[in-house]
Amino acid sequence: MTPPPSPEVALAQTSLLQAMIAIAPKSVRIGCRVIRDGDEAHLLPDEARSIPARQPAMRRASGAARWIAHGLLADVGVNGFAILRAPSGTPVWPDGITGSLAHDDDMAVATVAHVAHIASLGIDVEPAQPLPDDILALVATPADRTDAAERHLAGRILFCAKEAVYKAAYPLDGEVLGYEDITVDLDACRAVTKTGRKVSLAYCAAPRVVVLAFVDAG
Incomplete structure (x- = not known):
């Protein structure tokens, strides 16, 4: 498991989250996480197998982004869903849900919504x-x-x-x-x-x- 965030990391996450929530439509759920050591452990087994990247940094970033997305999906009643990476590179979402993942070197973000409200989402x-x-x-x-x-x-x-x-x-x-x-x-x-x-x-x-x-x- 990853250690708890430092006060600086927690502040960075909170500040960005507030800014993201302010711009998102009400029907869209959105989240962020500072990538840190051990985040690759947040990948579910099937997710880990679907991601070809073997570089530790890439797997940490993928784990951080999916950790956020798992929480957002739980908020809309979807628990334990493995967000696989399709051959095209896009994440595969549950039926009735659209979403998107992204990260830079330090921060991961994710967003989800019901397709009844939003047909498709993208985030960077x-x-x-x-x-x-x-x-x-x-x-x-x-x-x-x-x-x-x-x-x-x-x-x-x-x-x-x-x-x-x-x-x-x-x-x-x-x-x-x-x-x-x-x-x-x-x-x-x-x-x-x-x-x-x-x-x-x-x-x-x-x-x-x-x-x-x-x-x-x-």
């Missing part, structure tokens, strides 16, 4: 730091709109948004998308893919950049 997390110029050149297109975001974090939020949109769109459309295939408007908090899929966005930029992408049911 990144450090609240400027995006390197070489990565921004790969991510941004002339059609993207980021004026509403803090200038020094606009590129990072854009990157995070496109990652989250892909996670929300793929289960619905089965389409592999590149960054150039997703147009993001942070001013309007929405995005559209090359297939015409419209996705709503919500984001926070402190204490970490988190973007939630979602497609409303119906």
Whole structure:
């Protein structure tokens, strides 16, 4: 079992959780966890077997993200469900539930909702730091709109948004998308893919950049 968090870790989790809850629709459950040693033990046996990564850091991150998701699923009455990794790399959710997992080097996040309210979810997390110029050149297109975001974090939020949109769109459309295939408007908090899929966005930029992408049911 992992040791209890230090006061600093607990504060980091609480601060981010508050920011995430503030941006999420009421029908969406969301959570976070600072990744720490031993989190790989939170993987259920079937989950552990479905995840090909053998690097300890990756397995810790996967364990942390699934630990959050297990708690969120329990909140909606689903207990002991193994969130397997599909061959496509996407997590497999219970019938009637949509969800998403993400992590950076230090923080894991997860979100779930009933498909009766939200058709599909995507989430991504990144450090609240400027995006390197070489990565921004790969991510941004002339059609993207980021004026509403803090200038020094606009590129990072854009990157995070496109990652989250892909996670929300793929289960619905089965389409592999590149960054150039997703147009993001942070001013309007929405995005559209090359297939015409419209996705709503919500984001926070402190204490970490988190973007939630979602497609409303119906």
